[in-house]
Amino acid sequence: MKISAQFLAFLLFSNFIFSQDVVKLNVLYQFSYVRDLENKDVPYKNNMILSIGQGSSRYCTEKLFNDNDKKILEARKKEQERLMSMPLASIPTVAGGPMLTIGKSGPIVTEEIVKSSLSKKISIETILGLKSYHTETDLQEIEWAVFPEIKKIGNYDCQKAIGKFGGRTYEAWFTKEIPYQDGPWKLHGLPGLILEAHDTANEISFIFKEISKNDDPNIFTNSFFNSQFSIATNLEDLNIARKAFEVDPEGVMSAQAPNARLYIRNIDNPSDKAVQKIKKYNPMELK
């Protein structure tokens, strides 16, 4: 009896390890980041989605989330059928070129962070230009100090906490009404979900926008990436490459794909193909 119970526990636990962890909640944050200290008025902005399961979570850009949405994948299949009524064209595949997505503050970085609170691991997947890189490290504990201040965010009573991470001091607001010890980006470890956080210099902020429940038992907190096609690296090298890409995205991409024609897509203003240059780079993690 005891053995079988242990076995069941093992199964449950192994589920967490292999990330077959069903998504319970999707939380949308607006991420704002002063990437260029010379241009503080136009911070880098992106919508990020934190998908939380029992023992792990996935944090990624809204676009990546939407691109992998099950409903979209299904709709794509249906659309395929409708397209059959289109006229004849060619099957031969054509060579593609690299695309660089930019916004008014510079290049958009596609990023995904999977945190496992049980195995205490964090894995980061980042697309820089044409290549996707991954790195896995131990989940760094954050020493939070809780304060008695409260405020309402959405419909939730949140309490203030202050903690240090990556050379910055963050003020975070968590709610114990949602008892996940998780939060946006690499922030975690409070006795409730972090709904809002910003650093004391006001250069980085995560603002709660929406929350929704997921009822589909077949959606997991797994990484959207296939690590087979991604390049393993370490955090230090990744940060160097990330800086190079954010500062000179065109240069990095043409280094990655010599002779390929680079295509620039500006999501804020499609007709403007000029990339905003970063003059004084402000890394998210100062150390």
Add this chain to the structure above:
Amino acid sequence: MKRSTLIPFLYLIATLLLSITPLCINAQTYSITGVVTDSAKQPLHGASVTILNDRSLVIGYTSSNQYGNFKLPYFNKGVWINVSYVGFKSQKIKLDSSITHYNIHLVTETKILEDIVVKNRPSVKINGDTSTFLVRNFSTNEDRTIGDVLKRLPSLEIAEDGTIYHNGKKIENLYLEGDDVMDGRYGMATKVIKKELIKSVEIISHHQPIKVLKDKVFTDNVALNLVLQNENSLKLSGTSQIGIGAPNQIEACISPIILSKRLKLVSRAAYNNAGIDYSKDAKQLGNSNFIDNISSKKNRIDLSLNSVSPPDIPLNYYYFNKSSNISSNIVYKTKSDIQFKWNVNLYSDINRFNYNGQTLAYLANDTILYSDKQLVFNKPLVFNSAFNLMINKTQYFLNNSLKLSMSHDAYNGSIDFNRNSFEQLLNKNDKQISNDFNWMPSIKNKGIVEFRIYSSYGVNDQHLNVLKDYYFDITPQNGYYDTVKQSINYPTWFHNAYVSYKIPSEKVLQEYKFGYKYLKEELKSNLSIIKGGNFFPYLNDNGNNAFFTNSTAYFSAHYQIKKQKFRSDIQLPVSLQLVKSIQPFYSINKLNQSLLVLPNLNFTYNFDNEKYLEATYQLQNNFGDISSSYEGAILLNYRSLQSYSQMFQQQKVHKANLVYSHQKSIKLFYSNFGISYDYTIANTMLSDSFSNNINNSIFIPKPNSRRSVLLYSGLSQYIFDLKAKVGLKIQHQFSFTEQLVNNTLLGFQIRNLNFNISIDKNISKILNLNYNANLIWLYIKHSNMTNLQFPSTKSFLFDQKFKLSFNIFKHYSIETVGTHRINQSTAFSKTGFFFLDANIKRLQIRKGMDMELNCFNLFNVKNYSILQQNKNIISTNIFPTRGISLFLKFIYSF
């Protein structure tokens, strides 16, 4: 101070004091422990354990470990201990100072996170594979044509040649309300269709247009569809363009258009003498037929007036033209979705081509110099027409396209050749008709069956007249004549039919094809000499009256296998070939039957994502056709006479290639190293005889081989500190080949060393620099098979190119391109040039009108020279270029 204001003030101070001091610093040394379990007494890992104060605020917290245990320091102000875990009911227990260990059992809660209100789903837009952009939302007042609007759409880009890219990937085709009106040549359509005619642009991903292939073949293709504003309107619209330039340049163009649901017409009439090449607009950008081209690759016998190849610089530098073009594309669709399409294109031109060259032919004990200076006028007239019928239904797919093309090309030239001046005339007529039928029935299982029948007939007629004062240097008829006349007539029939069966699968793709090909060619040629009104036949042979057929039955199996780190592509075609050559003039009646197995293998092994090794092997067995088996000599141009021996030309080629690619992409370093080896065994050898005025080449039966080894490497590094990319390519080729030169067997060792350096740097937001330099050394040495004194030749080329682009003002764009080259060889003096161009665009000068200013060749370089080296021949040619020119263009749409 009134009491009523004092209380909130004190309250504020108290709050501030509390805020400054984190609550947990009240922690004492002794602690609270406990274990969290579920109702089955199994430990719960990761439950939140918090200590709450009287206001239910968290003052201390931890989480349970894998055994369900937790440990918290004691808090003075702690009133409650709260344990929560998703999927379980939270437990809030009052702290008792006498208890230090708490056993907490959580009860499952069926309604998990019931209190979480679904406020708003993350904004997911479900639109499947089609993105629709309304033209009015994306266009601005400056936009004229739909091409201008397409440039503004996120994810789309239009290249200079008109090719559209979606997210950097070339689109498969551009449709107008679902119809491929332009037959894949959509470049013109984007330039002439004005934006008002189009309501929206649809970008369709994973485009699989053939209904029969539904759920069978998944594609990654992206297609663009332009949805009409008013599909029932038969109104005529279009654009017009006028350009004037100095010196004496003009361009005019008008494009009428009708777009409706059933009938679509896109047409254009244009004229220019400004070096604009209309054949560029007729470029195939999309694919007109969804299957690969199966017409035969023809080696043509081509008579010409000159012996030089065109310069390797853009055509507009040296193109002295007067071109006109009329093209029309019509599509009509019936109610039952049967589509008829008719594309017609008429092109005529008068152009002039001018060169001044010197050629040195090194012989065993001699060197011959040919000097040529010629002015050629060329008047081509080309007519192309295609008629297409298509039925695309779920039961079957049927496509039939009938193509007809006719061309007439007249040349006349006046030449100074080896100090002899004479005139030349050349007329070429070509007619081609072909029909391609394709049928794909729908079948129940996974496979795909395809039937295809292709037939073509063409006839080519060429007449070369080399007139008075030309010295005909062939014994025994050496001398000056009134006319030396070469004519050829060259009809060809070709049929190809096959049945194929394909089984798509993710891991192993199989394709089997069974077919039959038949090629029939005839060649009639005659070389004659006229003097004083009398015809003299060429004495060395009787000309040609040759028949050639090649019938081949083929079966091919094609497999693609993917297995983890290993990928392979294996093609195993087996064919039975019957070649027949009949040349009654020379009593030749030959037959050759052979079974050919020509494998094409490719294996790739990925060590990891950054390293792979690829090996390729290919065996080719090339049998010549009539163009390489004629016995009677043909005067290809005033300087060369060519014939073949009594033999089927056959070349067996082994090609092997090995590449290793290594990247360190996080450091932005990329490299590849490769070696390729070609080994050719041929049954005929080229025998060149050079005399003072002519080169007579004959392919004689003599087995020989050619070898070539190529070593190559490419390195690229992004320099983080300079924010610049530097690329370096090195290539070294060594080849060996043999041929007869004036009856002496010579072996040639050819060495070629090539360096390429490129630098890409973004100087600022508005300025971008691109620099590319090429260094080439070519060294040809005679391998010492006899004791002859034979000179070695060397040449050197240095080529650099830079491009600077500025985007200064909103409506202006400026681009500067410079090309610099130095050419040097053992035989000729150093040559070089520097071209500089600038292009300025100004949008929206008046409503509906744009302006563009092009400045070509700002340094007014008048000549371009090219140096070519090949075995024992080295030559230099000088071409006059269009001098400095300014061209102003106005574009207006109606």
